[in-house]
Amino acid sequence: DTEVTQTPKHLVMGMTNKKSLKCEQHMGHRAMYWYKQKAKKPPELMFVYSYEKLSINESVPSRFSPECPNSSLLNLHLHALQPEDSALYLCASSQVMGPTEAFFGQGTRLTVV
Amino acid sequence: AQSVTQLDSQVPVFEEAPVELRCNYSSSVSVYLFWYVQYPNQGLQLLLKYLSGSTLVKGINGFEAEFNKSQTSFHLRKPSVHISDTAEYFCAVSPNDYKLSFGAGTTVTVRA
Numbered sequence: 001d002t003e004v005t006q007t008p009k010h011l012v013m014g015m016t017n018k019k020s021l022k023c024e025q026h027m028g029h030r031a032m033y034w035y036k037q038k039a040k041k042p043p044e045l046m047f048v049y050s051y052e053k054l055s056i057n058e059s060v061p062s063r064f065s066p067e068c069p070n071s072s073l074l075n076l077h078l079h080a081l082q083p084e085d086s087a088l089y090l091c092a093s094s095q096v097m098g099p100t101e102a103f104f105g106q107g108t109r110l111t112v113v
Numbered sequence: 114a115q116s117v118t119q120l121d122s123q124v125p126v127f128e129e130a131p132v133e134l135r136c137n138y139s140s141s142v143s144v145y146l147f148w149y150v151q152y153p154n155q156g157l158q159l160l161l162k163y164l165s166g167s168t169l170v171k172g173i174n175g176f177e178a179e180f181n182k183s184q185t186s187f188h189l190r191k192p193s194v195h196i197s198d199t200a201e202y203f204c205a206v207s208p209n210d211y212k213l214s215f216g217a218g219t220t221v222t223v224r225a
Contacts, residue, residue: 004156031211042203042215043157056211090156099145099164099207104156 006091006105014113015081021108023074023091031097032074034066035090037107043090049074050097081112116140117206119216126194127224134189134219136204146187147205147213148178157203163187174198199223 004025013019023032031050035043048056049068063085065077074091088109092102120135138144145164149157161172168180178189187204204216 006156040218042218045212048211050211092157097211101147101159101162102213104149104158106156109154 004091004093004103004105006089006108008108009106010109010111012111012113013078013081015083017081018077018079020078021076021089021091021110023076023105024072025093025103026072027093027095027103028071029093029095029103030071031094032068033092033094033102034074034076035092035104037088037090039087047076048097055097078110081110083112086111117204117214117216119202119204119219121219122217123220123222125222125224128196129193131190131192132194132198132221134202134204134221136187136189136216138185138187138204138206140185140206140208142208144206144208146178146180147207148172148176148187148189149203149205149215150174151201151203151218153200160189160202194221194223196223196225 007022033048034046037043045058046060047066052068063080067075088107090107091105094100094102116139118137126132147162148160150160151157160176161170163170163180171177176191180187199222202219205213207213
C-alpha cells in the first residue's frame with residue numbers, strides 16, 4: 001500500500017465554520033506534511049510532523065491547527081478562514097523527515113465563502 | 114539556501130514527439146533532486162529521483178532525467194509523449210534537511 005488518503009476531496013465552508021481535513025497513510029512513514037497549493041503555483045509547505053510531534057511550522061496563521069493523533073493519521077483543523085485560504089491542501093508522508101521521496105495524497109479542494 | 118528554476122512555464126508538444134523540461138538549481142550543499150507530475154485535479158506523483166550514483170535516472174512512464182553537477186541542472190526528457198502526459202511538472206530539490214523546494218512548474222500540453 002503506497003497510498004496517502006485524504007478526505008474529503010472537496011469542502012466548501014463559511015468564514016465562521018469549523019471543519020477538519022483528514023489524512024491517512026499505512027506505509028509506516030514517520031514524517032507527515034501539510035502543503036497548501038494555489039492554482040497554477042507549486043505547493044507551499046505548512047507543517048511537518050516527525051514521529052507524531054510537530055517539528056516545523058512555516059509561520060502558518062493560527063486559524064490552521066494541525067494534529068497528529070497517531071503515526072498513521074494527520075488532521076488539519078480549520079477555523080475562521082478567509083476567502084484567500086481557498087486552495088488545494090495536500091498531505092504527504094515520507095519514511096523519515098529528510099531528503100527522501102515524499103508520497104502525496106490527492107488533496108482536498110477547499111473553498112471558503 | 115537553495116532555489117529551483119524551471120526555465121519553461123509552458124511546453125506545447127505534438128503526440129509522439131520528444132519533450133525536454135529544463136530545471137536548474139542553486140545550492141551551496143549537496144542536494145537530492147526530484148521530478149513530480151500533477152495531473153488535473155490530482156495530487157503530486159513522483160516521476161523520478163536522484164539521490165546519488167548514476168547521473169542518468171530512469172523513472173516511471175518512460176521519463177528520464179540527467180543530473181549535471183557542473184551545470185547544476187536536472188533536465189527531464191521523454192522520447193515520445195502521449196496525450197495522457199498532459200500535466201503540470203514540478204522539479205524539486207531537497208538539501209540535507211526536511212524541506213522540498215519546488216520550481217514554479219511547467220505545463221505540458223500534448224496535442225494530437
